[in-house]
Amino acid sequence: MCCRRFRKSSFESEESGAVNSIDDVMDELAIRDLSHRYAMALDKNDVEVWRALFSQGIVFESGTSAPRGLEDVVRIPEDQLKRYKKTLHSVTTQQVFLDGDKATGEVYCVAHHIYEDFHQNDRLPFDLSHNFLIRYDDDYVREDGRWVFARRRIITEARFVHQIIPAAT
Template sequence: MSSPDMFPEQFADRLAIRELVDAYAHLADRRDAQGQAALFTDDARVAVYDGEPGTTGPAQTLNGRDELAAAFGSLRTYDKTTHFIGQSTVTVDGDRATGETYCLAHHLWTEEGQRTLMVMSIRYHDAFVRQDSRWHFAERRLIVDWVDRRPSTV
C-alpha cells in the first residue's frame, strides 16, 4: 500500500518491480524462455506448490537460470497462453524486496482433435534483489490455488 510520505525512489522501485513481474508474463506468452530466465539472478530458486507452502512441500523446485530456461521452454507445448497479472503487493527494503502477485494463467491446446482450455489461479510469492541497478527475481514460489480444465469452443 502506498503512503503520501513514501520517497520518490520507493515509487520508482515499486514500478520497476511491477515491470519485472509484467515482463515475466509477457515473455512467457511469447515463448521466450531465455528472456524469462534472464529476469532471475544466476542462483535463483523457483518452487512450485499445489497448495499453501508450509502445508505441502514443493511439487517441483528449479535452481539457476539453466533449469529455469528449460522449464519455461515447456510452455511451447501449448498452442497459446495468456497470463493476466492482477493485484500485487511489494515491500521494498533497500536493494531487497518481497511481494505477492496474483495471476490467472490460461493455457490452450488441442488433444485428439479437441481444443482444451486450462485456467490456473496462481499466486507468486517473490523475493527480489537489485543487481547492477536492475531488479531481478531471487526466489519465486508459484502457488497453484485452483485449476479449471474444460473443452474450448474457440
C-alpha cells in the same frame, strides 16, 4: 509469512501514510513490471527476456517438486510450448514491500494453457484451456541497478478446464 500481507505498500510511509520518495515509487513500479514481463516472456517463449528476469541464485519453487535453480528455470518457456499450443498469463493483484536493495511481494495471476484434445477415437479435434488461479510469493533483489527475482514460489489456488468455442468468422 502471514504478516507480510498486511504491511503498508512501499508507496506509503509508516508514520503518515504519505507517499515515500520518488525512488521508492520507481522501485515499486520496476518490481511490478517484472511480473508482467515474466508473463509475456513465458507466453511468447522469449528466452532472452525470460533469462534477464532472474538472479544467478534464483530459487524457483512450484508444487511439491524440489526448488529449481537458473539452469532449469531458463528452460521453462520451451517446456510450456511442448505441452501447450499457447499460454496466456494475466497478472492481476500485486503488493510490493521494499527494504533497500531487497523486496518481497505477492502477485495474483490467472493462467490459461491451451491444448488440443479429441472426441470419438481421435477424429474430432477441439481445444481446451487448462486454467490456473495462481499466487506468487516473491523475493526480489536489485542487481547491477535493476530488479530481478531472487525467489519465486508458485502457489496454485485452483485449477479448472474449459472447452474453447471457436470464434465466429
